[in-house]
Amino acid sequence: MLKVKNLSKYYGDIAALSGISFHIAPGETTGIFGMTGSGKTTLLDILSGYLLKYGGCVELEGKDIRKDAAQSRKEIAYIPQGGALYQEMTVREYMRFLCGINRIRSAKQKNEMKEVLEFSGLANIEEYPIRALNALDQAKVSIAAALALQPKVLLIDQPFHGLRTDEAAQHKLFLKAVAQRTTLVIASDTIGGFSDLCKRTIILNKGRIASDRDNLFDMPARKMGIRLRVACAPTQVRAAFRFVSGVAEMDFHSTSETGVWDVVVNAKQGEDIRHALWFAAASYKVPVLEMRSLHISPEDIYLQLSGREQEEEE
Amino acid sequence: MYMVLKKELNTYRRHMLLYLAAAGLMLYTGVRFGGALFSQEIVEIRTVFSEIANVLVLFIPLLTMDSFAAEKYLGSDRILFSSAIRLQSVVFSKFLAAFLIFAAFSAATLLFPMIGILLTGMYWKEILLLYLGVLLMGAVVCAMGVFISSMSSHGFRALLVTVAVLFAWWMLEALLPHMTHLLIRHVIRIVSVFSRFHEFQYGLLSYSAILYLITCTLLFQVGTVQVLQIWRQKRV
Numbered sequence: 001m002l003k004v005k006n007l008s009k010y011y012g013d014i015a016a017l018s019g020i021s022f023h024i025a026p027g028e029t030t031g032i033f034g035m036t037g038s039g040k041t042t043l044l045d046i047l048s049g050y051l052l053k054y055g056g057c058v059e060l061e062g063k064d065i066r067k068d069a070a071q072s073r074k075e076i077a078y079i080p081q082g083g084a085l086y087q088e089m090t091v092r093e094y095m096r097f098l099c100g101i102n103r104i105r106s107a108k109q110k111n112e113m114k115e116v117l118e119f120s121g122l123a124n125i126e127e128y129p130i131r132a133l134n135a136l137d138q139a140k141v142s143i144a145a146a147l148a149l150q151p152k153v154l155l156i157d158q159p160f161h162g163l164r165t166d167e168a169a170q171h172k173l174f175l176k177a178v179a180q181r182t183t184l185v186i187a188s189d190t191i192g193g194f195s196d197l198c199k200r201t202i203i204l205n206k207g208r209i210a211s212d213r214d215n216l217f218d219m220p221a222r223k224m225g226i227r228l229r230v231a232c233a234p235t236q237v238r239a240a241f242r243f244v245s246g247v248a249e250m251d252f253h254s255t256s257e258t259g260v261w262d263v264v265v266n267a268k269q270g271e272d273i274r275h276a277l278w279f280a281a282a283s284y285k286v287p288v289l290e291m292r293s294l295h296i297s298p299e300d301i302y303l304q305l306s307g308r309e310q311e312e313e314e
Numbered sequence: 315m316y317m318v319l320k321k322e323l324n325t326y327r328r329h330m331l332l333y334l335a336a337a338g339l340m341l342y343t344g345v346r347f348g349g350a351l352f353s354q355e356i357v358e359i360r361t362v363f364s365e366i367a368n369v370l371v372l373f374i375p376l377l378t379m380d381s382f383a384a385e386k387y388l389g390s391d392r393i394l395f396s397s398a399i400r401l402q403s404v405v406f407s408k409f410l411a412a413f414l415i416f417a418a419f420s421a422a423t424l425l426f427p428m429i430g431i432l433l434t435g436m437y438w439k440e441i442l443l444l445y446l447g448v449l450l451m452g453a454v455v456c457a458m459g460v461f462i463s464s465m466s467s468h469g470f471r472a473l474l475v476t477v478a479v480l481f482a483w484w485m486l487e488a489l490l491p492h493m494t495h496l497l498i499r500h501v502i503r504i505v506s507v508f509s510r511f512h513e514f515q516y517g518l519l520s521y522s523a524i525l526y527l528i529t530c531t532l533l534f535q536v537g538t539v540q541v542l543q544i545w546r547q548k549r550v
Binding site for chain 1: 316317318320321324325328388389390392393394395396397398399400546547548
């Protein structure tokens with residue numbers, strides 16, 4: 001449905017986007033993630049038709065969105081960060097305005113608006129000025145107004161921006177319902193909260209695609225090793241584990257308790273050394289206070305791919 | 315186009331400052347015309363009109379300051395410029411909204427000249443020409459205000475710059491009689507919008523002045539479109 005081919009965008013000599021290619025199928029919910037400055041907003045600006053000068057091509061159902069700009073702009077709705085709502089308008093006025101500037105016929109507009117207002121749970125506050133609504137309702141208004149256009153693709157930049165944790169949780173449920181109606185593309189700098197919303201995740205790092213995969217959130221956490229808390233000297237631990245064949249390396253970290261150490265034991269690829277470690281520790285009388293497996297989560301993968309980990313280290 | 319125009323007019327309708335400005339304007343014109351009509355001394359009515367035209371024009375920065383600056387500040391320019399409406403239509407709608415309010419302000423001041431026509435037999439043709447001049451000059455200043463607003467993300471900054479440009483124009487106008495260098499005089503005449511208004515002030519229907527003022531209005535609108543095109547391409 002939405003095909004992006006070798007997209008690039010430069011601000012002077014700086015590449016905001018470079019070599020971006022992907023294809024989004026109808027009905028798919030895609031999350032575009034990346035840290036600040038990774039090019040997410042620029043990408044949405046291009047997909048929405050806001051930015052017109054760029055390299056490469058964006059096609060909606062096989063048509064270049066630049067060649068048929070007026071039509072494709074009707075079919076791709078865009079909600080910028082924070083919703084960018086006109087606070088002095090009422091909910092209905094705003095929806096009517098958005099339909100008007102997108103040349104949606106008034107008869108069609110009326111029916112669609114009514115249905116969308118009910119779907120969004122805004123029917124009872126449609127005559128309220130937007131400034132009088134809370135952040136969650138304002139976020140819903142921006143989406144409801146976009147849905148009234150019956151877009152084929154809905155782009156949302158930072159959908160949880162400005163929402164409290166409880167509001168974000170409620171908004172996520174609403175977004176899940178929205179995802180049933182249209183093809184949804186969401187951009188965010190964190191992946192928290194999107195696990196059961198986005199089937200597809202595209203991670204951007206410095207304007208390039210660092211990862212494009214389905215079911216990142218469904219990926220089983222990968223074992224990275226075992227962490228033990230022991231109440232003895234590191235030499236005793238080394239002696240105990242030296243004959244365990246699956247051990248690749250060991251790291252020792254002191255703790256706030258005297259004589260207590262944290263040991264991170266990394267296993268050789270694919271080996272489960274939990275039993276062997278336990279028996280070795282028991283036979284060498286190493287007091288094990290705690291033992292647990294270390295995993296790499298989707299969040300860790302995201303931090304690694306988006307370049308945030310590297311930046312934090314620097 | 316209609317939706318943007320309606321939205322802009324509704325924004326003005328909710329602008330408390332404009333109501334205060336309108337009240338102040340009516341009071342000022344009332345006092346000035348009243349003084350001119352009922353004074354025992356001979357008062358040059360053209361001078362009064364010139365003053366009122368200047369005061370009217372001074373309201374324009376208030377009308378245009380937020381035209382695009384507020385959109386940029388709010389981020390709603392992304393919604394406007396990614397919609398099916400053409401950028402040229404958005405620019406024209408914003409100009410038209412500001413101009414219509416300016417025209418309404420100007421029309422309100424017509425009340426006093428009408429009384430003058432009835433009481434003293436002032437020439438209505440001259441008055442109509444004066445108002446035509448005011449409207450054409452107002453159109454140029456509206457287009458210039460929208461143009462300046464398109465270059466900023468802060469309404470107040472746009473207001474200050476528009477007022478500064480107006481004062482610069484007035485200064486040029488005031489300095490013109492004192493200029494001895496012919497070339498400089500010629501250049502000032504070319505860029506001076508207000509000198510075109512004087513032709514209407516003296517009861518002359520000058521087609522070249524009309525053409526000049528309409529061209530200036532259009533040029534500022536073309537400039538606004540260009541500024542916005544460049545701005546959104548450079549926006550990070």
